[in-house]
Amino acid sequence: MEDIIVPSAAHLPLSLDSLEGIDRILEKLSPSSAAPLPVSNPTVPIWSAAPDSNPLAREGSEGDFTTDADVCIIGSGISGISAAYHLSNLARQEKTSLKVVVLEGRDFCSGATGRNGGHLTPSLFNSFGHYVQMHGVNGARRTVELENQTVKDIIDLVDEGGWASDIELVEGGHTKLLFTKNELGCMRSDWKAAEAAGIDLSATQWLTNKEMDAKYGTPFPGIHMPGYNLWPLKLVTKLYQHAGRASTPSRFLPAFFTRPGPFSLTLHTHTPVTSVTAIPDAPEGRRWRLSTPRGDITTSYVLHATNAYASHLLPQMIGKIMPTRGQVIATRSSVPISDFKLTSSAWWANEGFEYFFPKLTKSADEHPLVVIGGGRESAAPGFEFNVADDSTVNDKVGHTLRSFLPCVFPGQFETGQEPELEWTGIMGFTKSMDPFVGPVPPVGDEKYAGAYICAGFSGHGMTRAFKCAQAVAEMIVADMRGEKWETPSWMPEWYLTTPSAS
DSSP: OTTOOOOOOTTSSSOOSOHHHHHHHHHHOOOOSOOOOOOSSOOOOHHHHSTTSOTTTTTTSSSOOOOEEEEEEEOOSHHHHHHHHHHHHHHHHHTOOOEEEEEOSSSTTOSSGGGSOOEEOOOSSTTHHHHHHHHHHHHHHHHHHHHHHHHHHHHHHHHHHTOTTTTTOBOOOEEEEOOSHHHHHHHHHHHHHHHHTTOOOTTOEEEOHHHHHHHHSOSSOEEEEOOEEOOHHHHHHHHHHHHHTOOOOOOOOSGGGOOOSOOEEEEEOSOOOOEEEEOTTOGGGOOEEEEETTEEEEEEEEEEOOGGGGGGTOGGGTTTSEEEEEEEEEEEOSSOGGGOOSTTOEEEEGGGTEEEEEOOOSSTTSOOEEEEEOOGGGGTTTTTBTOOOOSSOOHHHHHHHHHHHHHHSTTTSOTTOOOSEEEEEEEEEOTTSOOEEEEOOOBTTBOOTTEEEEEOOTTOOTTTHHHHHHHHHHHHHHHHTTOOOOOOTTSOGGGBSSGGGO
16 A cells, blocks of 8 residues: 555546535535426436337336325335335235335436446445544444445345346456545545454455556556446346235235235336325325326325435425436447456546446457446536436536546547447435435424435445335334334444434
């Protein structure tokens, strides 16, 4: 670690050391209006551009519409579908009849999950020192444990189902590039804090300039750590299909859950929820009415898994979860795979603004296609906060993405080459960068019994949402049974929305 030297990065097409600016912007941002519904004409990401890549795209968008359910989940991304998956497991384990409906405003998994960079890498020590200051050593350890457990559970599920090739899972690790002395100092400090807290860092490797140049063809030093990359849309599709196959005998629950039959899961895409209203003195325990252009659906429990769009239905989330536009391109290397040095590693650079990985190739003559996102620092001072339109792109951000790889990996990419595809997606950012998980907080005297939220992952949902959704699913089932939900040892307690959640 002591041999690492950070060369000048002045030639890079980037605004370096921009995180402090983002922190200031986040503190000052106080949006006064609710998020809109997702636009109807979004850009097309690489994940859904391929033929038959999204078999559930318009599932349940026509024909019969479900008008009653035990649990309604709004949103079909990693949070919503993970919650459906965990509910199916709990129903099977408890031998409980349960009717779950997922409502999605556009195509299946067409939000941030279906548009992200495809990384599945737990954060072993990044920002560890910050979490120690904010939540103590044990709290900081929980942030690592949650992400490690999320990745482990997903990989175990993929292995069990034999999905690896279907979702293009690659265990190539994750390499962090260091561009500034300040960045190096922060990473060293976080690494030492995590090491002192007993975090297992044995699989991380600090790489000098010479080692990085020889291995990857870049003059900047780096850190290599465990990690995966995958096709996120296909992972979520598999999760939904797996959950839908659950079949269990029924068992008595409170009166309004005594419907005969096994666990059932229904998906209605292109069915935006326009309002959620409480039903006073609801018959059979149906506490909520969800209105859509296709009709209303009544339910006992509703889970808001809408991430950036949470405030559209929940006014108490205005200013708490902010729509934030991210941008991604898919671009070819100028050399075939036989001469390509980036290998299968996923990458992270410039304080996390840029992230990229090469997709799998089929032959030695093929030029690898690299998916790279980021560039929001070029959109300063706004950083694309409070932008909810993913039908367009930002030209300044696009210029940074096009210029980044040729500058950082000279000889591997052609300067000025246009990408094969460019798209945007809307993330949900919070001021703390941490999500809201649990019962929807009340507003004054207005209660939200039976309403839950799992949203606000701030661009870092793939390694947090699966377990957070598990927690919410367990909360719902515990409430059904009239029991208290106990906070798991892996859950950061400050993610929880209300004390009653724990």
